[in-house]
Amino acid sequence: MNTVIFRTIAPLIIAIMVMFSIYVCLRGHNEPGGGFIGGLIAAAAMAIFGMASGVAAVRTALKFDPLGFAGFGVLIAALSGLLSLYTGSPFLTSIWLYVSFGKNVVPFSTPALFDIGVYFVVFGTLTSIALALEDEGAE
Template identity: 60%
Template sequence: MRTVIFRTVAPYLTALMVLFSIFVLLRGHNEPGGGFIGGLIAASALAIFGIACGVASVRRAIVFHPMSIAGFGLLLGAVSALPSLFKKQPFMTSQWLEFKFFDVNVALSTPLFFDIGVYLVVVGAISSIALALEERESD
């Protein structure tokens, strides 16, 4: 199904889907969204791009191996739980860091980093599976 229209639209659709996945990721715990749903949307975008333009194009676009992305996400998720242990609080208790950046209050939290880790694990694992299936199908 590599029509000219699909190959032309796929990069733009992929970019929009990845942008939307980041929006869903940043919505966080209090509203529908988060790392898992955002990761599924991003992995779907990469799968669409792979179907349209080929697996080699996706591998060039994401730079790192998908399982390396998943491994880094797992590390980030695990590290996000450590600050609570250093403060002698229950495991995975939320920690917040607030600071000013150009007169804007920025609040960073450990749940945000955990969600980013989940996002990367899902993107890496699902993309790895999708790329392996697409490579197998093209043989």
């Protein structure tokens, strides 16, 4: 499936999918979505990128090994749980911080941080699997 039409439209599809995956991840704690489904969408975008441009192009564009993203996600998710220990609360207890930017108040939370960690874990793991499968099929 390496047609001219697919190679031409793939960058647009990938950009839309990655932006949508970030949107789904960030809105997921209060509405449907979250880190898991956001990571799935982003990994699917990388699979499409791999089909259109090849595995080497994806690995070059990512700059880091996909499993490195997964490890980073585990670190972020664990950190979000450990932050609650500093308040004397049980592991993974939510902490909310409200920051004022002019007239707007922006809430930051450890559940959102946990969702971002899950996003990176799912993205890294599934991207690694997809690239391994695509690389194996090319030989």
